Amino acid sequence: MLNLEKSNDLRNYASDFSPNGVPTGKPSPFYVQGGKGARIQDIDGNTYLEYWCGAGPVILGHANSAVNAAVIKAIEAGNVQFSIPSSLEVELMAKLVKHIPCAEKGILSTAGTDALAFAARIARTYTGRPRLAKFEGGYQGWSDELSVSNAPDLSKAGNKEQPNTVADSAGANIDKNSQTLVLPYNDLATTEKILTKEKDAIACVIVEPMIHGNNLMPKEGFLEGLRELCSNLGILLVFDEIVTGFRHGLQGGQGAVNVIPDMGVFGKAMANGFIIAAVCGKNDVLSVVSPEGDVKTAATFAGNALSCSAALATIQVLETPGFYEHLFKLGNTLRDEVNKTAQQLGVKARCDGYGSVWCMYFSDQTPHDYRDIANYRANGGTEKDQAYRSHMLNNGIFLRPQLVNRAYINAAHSENDIQTTVDVITAFMKENKQLINN
Ligand SMILES: Cc1ncc(COP(=O)(O)O)c(C=O)c1O
Known part of the structure; x- marks a missing residue:
């Protein structure tokens, strides 16, 4: 379990002068301290491999x-x-x-x-x-x-x-x-x-x-x-x-x-x-x-x-030749590996997205419009997504807490980082097969 003592103390302190202690209105389990490449640290000293990339802008890695x-x-x-x-x-x-x-x-x-x-x-x-x-x-x-x-x-x-x-x-x-x-x-x-x-x-x-x-x-x-x-x-x-x-x-x-x-x-x-x-x-x-x-x-x-x-x-x-090929290869590897494993495990889960953007979706159906997403959420998707995001955080991988939301890869993510992420998602699918397939 993560030690978030300083973040919790800061939230209590900040709640006196901002709604929920977050002047920017973005709830998060921790307050960030800094980052380099594909990793960020919180004020308690925890380091996360992260896929939020500052809400998307960070395509080259933090502090490039x-x-x-x-x-x-x-x-x-x-x-x-x-x-x-x-x-x-x-x-x-x-x-x-x-x-x-x-x-x-x-x-x-x-x-x-x-x-x-x-x-x-x-x-x-x-x-x-x-x-x-x-x-x-x-x-x-x-x-x-x-x-x-x-x-x-x-x-x-x-x-x-x-x-x-x-x-x-x-x-x-x-x-x-x-x-x-x-x-x-x-x-x-x-x-x-x-x-x-x-x-x-x-x-x-x-x-x-x-x-x-x-x-x-x-x-x-x-x-x-x-x-x-x-x-x-x-x-x-x-x-x-x-x-x-x-x-x-x-x-x-x-x-x-x-x-x-x-x-x-x-x-x-x-x-x-x-x-x-x-x-x-x-x-x-x-x-x-x-x-x-x-x-x-x-x-x-x-x-x-x-x-x-x-x-x-x-x-x-x-503009560097090969930049996007490399970035997209990381995304394709992540999606392909997770989808292959989901199939092998018989789990109704899929890794969607395009290029460096990806998203776990716990269903075997492709969503075509917002109504599909709303029905997915109302019929167990919310619980599955919440459990998945907590599992990732507890294993040192930060995704935005918001449900059915995109994650981003940046050019500082390594093939090892991607493999680590596939392994952590695989463990989630194995441990939660019943929840996911319900
Ligand atoms: C598709 C899309 N359009 C517009 C915006 C708004 O951009 P900003 O937050 O920079 O005002 C966002 C922000 O996330 C977005 O995802």
Whole structure:
């Protein structure tokens, strides 16, 4: 059992001045101290082999020396925060345009949520239409208008073919007349029906190339069909690439699924943990942005020199020939080994995901939409997932406590780390065969 005495003491102390003692609102069994490569330490001195990677951004490993050197160089040059255009931001945007298929132009921002808010403004201005559309089960940041129906209670979610728009948070201001339209994921025919009816009001459809947050992959032809549908209806297709961008290759998730949206929103893995995001898209679409057009996108820290330096250094490493082959091989080995073992043991468990993103799912059924995930959770999935995450933590492997949630591999994970992880998952499947197969 882990000794978490200092973390528990700090939680008690911090609870006096933050909800649950967590100023960032993210519950965790421990408070972190630092990390290097694929490992992190907590304040009690426990070391974990970890697969959360800072919520996804850390693709090269914690405290990567090339990224650190670039950031330190900027600090020593006195180049930190000006909110005045710099050559670094231009160099970075040139890189994004070079690599990302949909990118002819782009703007920088600080986080996924504000980049998505900018994309929404751009889409509304470009199309002259007021509303946004997204899919049930997707997470598109925490803004009031997009943080809807990520994981709604089924008693509120309505009919599967015409999902209700359900706020993810108390206090969100949702205007009944202009609220975001929620679509059924992987159901192209129904999506077509809804969008055709509402087309004159819809500026854009926002979707991730793969919804790793709820372990959902697009069915064959779904994204291609959505692309065609949006083009036919004059609706912009926006890919939320906050997770997939730079994780699934230099071209992002759009390169992996081979579907090119009108706009793509990037962040996370672009700078290995430094704070940056970008909205990229077709030239005419991005031309509505100020000072060329009327869409204002002012963000104090957009273009921050430390973030731009980190992004340039990260992308330089990602450009190394063989980088993604190596990273994906680690992911494929983990998935293949776990799936082979599950089959040999006769356990209803699977390791899903793509490339460096993976997720254990204790069922022999492939989930196709959020309703499948909600039913899985309600029918024993929650207990199995909780038991699995506790087992991993007690064996020194940190995964985010949230259920049915993605885990990330970074380039500092070794083949040994992957084998250790397979062994720990195998032990869980052996010890819990009855619980899992129930
Ligand atoms: C797919 C997706 N979109 C948007 C966001 C929001 O990004 P941020 O937390 O940087 O605002 C996230 C965050 O996890 C995400 O996973």
